[in-house]
Amino acid sequence: MNGKIFIIEDEPSIIQLVQHNLEKNGFLVSSSLNGNDGLKELKKFQPDLLLLDWMLPDLSGIEICKNIRKDNSFKNLPVIMLTAKGEEEDKIKGLDSGVDDYLTKPFSFNELMARIKAVLRRSNPNTVSDNLEFEDLVLDRIEKRVYRDKKEIQLGPTEFRLLEFFLVNPKRVYSRDQILENVWPNNINVESRTIDVHIRRLRKSINIQNKKELIRTVRSSGYSLI
Amino acid sequence: MNGKIFIIEDEPSIIQLVQHNLEKNGFLVSSSLNGNDGLKELKKFQPDLLLLDWMLPDLSGIEICKNIRKDNSFKNLPVIMLTAKGEEEDKIKGLDSGVDDYLTKPFSFNELMARIKAVLRRSNPNTVSDNLEFEDLVLDRIEKRVYRDKKEIQLGPTEFRLLEFFLVNPKRVYSRDQILENVWPNNINVESRTIDVHIRRLRKSINIQNKKELIRTVRSSGYSLI
DNA sequence: TTAGTTTGTAACAAAAATGTAACATTTAAA
DNA sequence: TTTAAATGTTACATTTTTGTTACAAACTAA
Numbered sequence: 001m002n003g004k005i006f007i008i009e010d011e012p013s014i015i016q017l018v019q020h021n022l023e024k025n026g027f028l029v030s031s032s033l034n035g036n037d038g039l040k041e042l043k044k045f046q047p048d049l050l051l052l053d054w055m056l057p058d059l060s061g062i063e064i065c066k067n068i069r070k071d072n073s074f075k076n077l078p079v080i081m082l083t084a085k086g087e088e089e090d091k092i093k094g095l096d097s098g099v100d101d102y103l104t105k106p107f108s109f110n111e112l113m114a115r116i117k118a119v120l121r122r123s124n125p126n127t128v129s130d131n132l133e134f135e136d137l138v139l140d141r142i143e144k145r146v147y148r149d150k151k152e153i154q155l156g157p158t159e160f161r162l163l164e165f166f167l168v169n170p171k172r173v174y175s176r177d178q179i180l181e182n183v184w185p186n187n188i189n190v191e192s193r194t195i196d197v198h199i200r201r202l203r204k205s206i207n208i209q210n211k212k213e214l215i216r217t218v219r220s221s222g223y224s225l226i
Numbered sequence: 227m228n229g230k231i232f233i234i235e236d237e238p239s240i241i242q243l244v245q246h247n248l249e250k251n252g253f254l255v256s257s258s259l260n261g262n263d264g265l266k267e268l269k270k271f272q273p274d275l276l277l278l279d280w281m282l283p284d285l286s287g288i289e290i291c292k293n294i295r296k297d298n299s300f301k302n303l304p305v306i307m308l309t310a311k312g313e314e315e316d317k318i319k320g321l322d323s324g325v326d327d328y329l330t331k332p333f334s335f336n337e338l339m340a341r342i343k344a345v346l347r348r349s350n351p352n353t354v355s356d357n358l359e360f361e362d363l364v365l366d367r368i369e370k371r372v373y374r375d376k377k378e379i380q381l382g383p384t385e386f387r388l389l390e391f392f393l394v395n396p397k398r399v400y401s402r403d404q405i406l407e408n409v410w411p412n413n414i415n416v417e418s419r420t421i422d423v424h425i426r427r428l429r430k431s432i433n434i435q436n437k438k439e440l441i442r443t444v445r446s447s448g449y450s451l452i
Numbered sequence: 453t454t455a456g457t458t459t460g461t462a463a464c465a466a467a468a469a470t471g472t473a474a475c476a477t478t479t480a481a482a
Numbered sequence: 483t484t485t486a487a488a489t490g491t492t493a494c495a496t497t498t499t500t501g502t503t504a505c506a507a508a509c510t511a512a
Contacts, residue, residue, distance in 0.1 A: 076238055100239060111415050118407045122246055144399045144444045156499060157446040157469095193459090194501055200460060219458065219509065382488060420490055422470065445469065445498065453512100460507070468499070479488070 002186065003120060006047035007031035008038035008064065009082065010056050014105075018051065021109045022116075026186050035059030039067060047077070049120060051112075052099075054083035065099055078123045080115055082107075132167035134225055137206065137214065139167055148206055158183070159202045166215075170225035173218045199223055229346060232273035233257035234264035234290065235308060236282050240331075244277065247335045248342075250408060252358075252394045261285030265293060273303070275346060277338075278325075280309035295324045304345045308333075358393035360451055363432065363440065365393055374434055384409070385428045392441075396451035399444045425449055 005027050009015050012033070019029045030045045032038035035058045042050070050068070054061040061081055068074045081099045100119045103112060132139040138147040139160075146153045146163065155163065161183045166174070174182075176192045184190060203215050216226040231253050235241050238259070245255045256271045258264035261284045268276070276294070280287040287307055294300045304326045326345050329338060356367040364373040365386075372379045372389065381389065387409045392400070400408075402418040410416055429441050442452040 100242065108415055114403065114406065114415075117403050121404070122242060142398050143450065144447050158500075190501065191503095193503090196459060197461085197501075200462095203460095217459070384489075416489095417491065419470090419492085423472085423490075426471065426473095443470070455512090456510085458507100458509070461505085462503105464501105464503085466499105466501080468497105470495105470497075472495080473493090475490105475492080477488100477490080479486105481486075482484085 002026040003048040004028045004030075004045065005049050005051060005116070006038075006042055006045050007051040008033075008035060008056065008061075009051065009053040010034060011053075014082075018109070018112065021113075025113065033057075035061075035064050039064065042068070042074070046073075049116060050077055050079045052079055052081050054081055076123065078119045080112075080119060132164065134167055134170040135214070136211070137163075137167070139164055146206070148208055149211065151208070153205055155205050156201070158198055159205055162198055162202050163206070166223075166225045173216075173222050173224040175222040179222065228252040229274040230254045230256075230271065231275045231277060231342070232264070232268055232271050233277045234259075234261060234282065234287075235277065235279040236260060237279075240308075244335070244338065247339075250394065251339065259283075261287075261290050265290065268294070268300070275342060276303055276305045278305055278307050280307055291324055302349065304349045306338075306341055306345060358390065360393055360396040361440070362437070363389075363393070365390055372432075374432055375437065377434075379431055381431050382427070384424050385431055388424055388428050389432070392449075392451045399442075399448050399450040401448040405448065 002025065005022055007015055007018060007029065009018075009031065010033050015031050015033075019031060022029045030041065030047070032041050035056045039059075052061045052064060056064075059067075061083070065079055065081070068077060068079070078100045080101045080103060082103050082105060084105050100122070101115050103115060131141065136149045140146070141164070144160065146155050146160065162179070165179065165183050176195045179195055180190065180192065199215060203213070206214055214225055216224050218224065228251065231248055233241055233244060233255065235244075235257065236259050241257050241259075245257060248255045256267065256273070258267050261282045265285075278287045278290060282290075285293075287309070291305055291307070294303060294305070305324065306327045306329060307325045308329050308331060310331045326349070327341050329341060358365040358367065362375045366372070367390070370386065372381050372386065388405070391405065391409050402421045405421055406416065406418065425441060429439070432440055440451055442450050444450065
């Protein structure tokens, strides 16, 4: 699952269209047709992002947004406002009220998708973290490079993600299920034996002559760094 | 890196917006949500400029500013005050307390950028450069020219923006989504494959005989300079 | 020890990502 | 207007990555 998105929008056809496409892209979606319901549902649903219509039958989008910001648990909830108005002035007003981005109707779904990704990326800066290191192994998330003993090593994408995952908690033993869940993109079905093969590939890549084996096999439990 | 900027501002959405855009322009940015934290962080961060909100939950911007001026190492730190009030009277009060410039909310990012550059130029006449450089590559933002190995290279508009974007953080790997977001500001609606084509065109343009390839492909992640 | 289970390894086919050229359309310039 | 430049898209070739299988090797428990 990619994340949870809540929609407050009074036009059912827009909700339907957006919801359907978002779900196709791996998001969990819920929605309300007006502001007051929306505010209640929001708390139950605990979304990662809110799509908010500017014009609603009861409260305006701006009011909702201000309301949300008062609630501590939603202080940093990313909000994308959907609006028919396109004036610069309105945009700034909106940004001042804590909206993260704008979309003027009518919009294409691709555009919405791009903005959602962008806003989520900004609010979850998982790339900001430093390098991951363990013994003589260094993984640079920004430049996507891996070094052992100061020499660069070439890894395939899955090997890279696998190593990155292990490096967050080296020494910790992970089951194949845990590895699958964290290293493979959204619940794609792969045989659990597949992991063995990738472990093997990773081992091959990070092993240097005269250096010790870095991946430990824990029989019937899984793998870890060591 | 163009310089270090510290922000003290209690509205997370403003921080997010400003920080994101400043980083895009090559600044290193850090921030605090209130005055007391801000004063502590400031010393660690040692910025070249401070963006200071007038209204904060604990200390007022004016108080912070006076506080800062007492500290010898920050006696000349340029400060731009962000304020919702626009009255002349307040402005004078503020300037009296050692603020270098003012910005009334809501403001456009371009306006902020212009003031920052102006203030930095005044206080550090040599640190604000409009050239981006990497190895033997030079991009002149003022004259819109690009040189490799001292020889000028002709780039198309998109190639130019693309290269400009990469040069702010060379070596950093950017996904196609990130590139789209930053290089195609208005029209997010382009196929992601389009980027490959433009990368290819840029590569062709900046490659000189006997010189190494400057753009790295990171499979399934994106591109970077190298 | 043996039988049964778990893991390592290599090979292979399928799928995915990328590079490249060609083409159509839009935009800017003369 | 005509012409050239810039741009986005598509199609196809090439390379890389991936999942799976089959079998060998290692381990465990009785």
